[in-house]
Amino acid sequence: MVEWNEECDVLVAGSGAGLAGAYTAAREGLRVTVVEATDKFGGTTAYSGGGGVWFPVNPVLRRAGTDDTIEDALTYFHAVVGDRTPRELQDTYVTRGAGLIEYLEADDRFAFEMLPWPDYFGTAPKARLDGQRHVMPTPLPASVLGDLRTSLRGPLDTDRLGAPLPDTLIGGQALIGRFLHALSSYPHVQLRLNSPLVELVVEDGAVTGAIVERDNERVAIKATRGVLLAAGGFENNDELRKRYGVPGEARDSMGPGGNTGAALLAGIAAGADTDLLDQAWWSPGMTHPDGRSAFALWFTGGIFVDQDGNRFVNESGPYDRLGRSIIERIEDGSLTLPFWMIYDDTEGVVPPVKASNVSMVEPEKYEAEGLWHTAATLEELAEKIGVPAANLVATVDRFNAMVPTGVDPDFGRGDEAYDRAFSGGEPPLVPITRGPFHAAAFGISDLGTKGGLRTDTAARVLTAENAVIPGLYAAGNTMAAVSGTVYPGGGNPIGASMLFSHLAVLDMLGN
Known part of the structure; x- marks a missing residue:
């Protein structure tokens, strides 16, 4: 008792x-x-x-004139989630969210x-590329x-x-x-x-x-x-x-x-x-001077390279998918932390990361901790971050050659709507040509288990x-x-x- x-x-x-x-x-x-x-x-x-x-087809979206349907949203959700969770649980989430918004708006x-935000699997059936399933x-x-x-x-x-x-x-x-x-x-x-x-x-x-x-x-x-x-x-x-x-x-x-x-x-x-x-909600994490790697997105330039100086991922992909790709490579032994964002001096020494979630502090603090590096040439930059110089130069050259075409045959950067969400709908391929060149350390972060x-x-x-x-x-x-x-x-x-x-x-x- x-x-x-x-x-x-x-x-x-x-x-x-x-x-x-x-x-x-x-x-x-x-x-x-x-x-x-x-x-x-x-x-x-x-x-x-x-x-x-x-919450698809909720009152806010209906007032905005959406032509989405619950049936389309269900098709998308089922295609992406598959049979990993009970179908009736998935259906409940997709179909009942609109009613909750209506309930709350009565107060x-x-x-x-x-807030238009594209679905994260843009090629899945009935994905909404215009973001009309998201409100804030x-x-x-x-x-x-x-x-x-x-x-x-x-x-x-x-x-x-x-x-x-x-x-x-x-x-x-x-x-x-x-x-x-x-x-x-x-x-x-x-x-x-x-x-x-x-x-x-x-x-x-x-x-x-x-x-x-x-x-x-x-x-x-x-x-x-x-x-x-x-x-x-x-x-x-x-x-x-x-x-x-x-x-x-x-x-x-x-x-x-x-x-x-x-x-x-x-x-x-x-x-x-x-x-x-x-499982967790994953993301790449920009490493800060306190030693913590924090969720980051909205990259307006740069590429990620591994310990061998090679690109290994679509840098503009949805953050959870990007995080999972990073984890897969860590687990199969092909990637060690940190990995590096390589970028040029177009925006200066600060990495082209517009949503670091935890604000960046003074550059010298990152430099003092060995998290940001600058060099006149890519070869010198490679030496500072401990990757093979020939590989890094070849990686950047190959990426720069893709930029005029707007197509990334290696990792599909820009192939989906989300990839282009932060580049005005244009291919998110930005050349790395203007010295000096920079590198910023990244790790893996999560939004919770x-x-x-x-x-x-x-x-x-x-x-x-x-x-x-x-x-x-x-x-x-x-x-x-x-x-x-x-x-x-x-x-x-x-x-x-x-x-x-x-x-x-x-x-x-x-x-």
């Missing part, structure tokens, strides 16, 4: 995009307690530059706008949050570089800010920081609540309707990464430090089955025998990703987290 210290209807562990579940519960009149393991709300979502969601504290939250004045302003995580430059808090919230910060603003208006909502969920309470096979650590004490919280685990992945736990075979290191993840897998382990201890535990507890279409957690664990739900990166081993489009992680959190509470309500 458990001696309960607190009681609510819905207990939500985590405060990222899973707040959609907390909001749904509060709006529908349920008593809600949100427990966040760290001292800030927002999770990985608060670090997202766009905060977008991939004037939520607002979204279209509109900016929000930070002052709206009142006393909660300083409890909102990030942005990244604030947390890693000490930059001042912005006056306007954008992207993931705007999304979390809107949820916090809405939740704070309900008297039956408790928002708790520094309160990690460490154990689930199971009685007669059902989850009836959880044990939370607060002020060095164990607090038992009874949840009469259910417990929703939406506490992120385990990307910042090197021991778990090693146990489950996740490439890379915690230091190079973009997830907040509190994402160590405690909620996941609690679910496993309660009898939950898992899937995809060796994507393996977790297996669920059904209502986000109910399942056992290995496919039985539902009553009272237990999962969403976000605590849930095994609906997209399996791929990343179909921008906004898929946040969208899935929001949707399955929402569906979890609807199930608790009997809807």
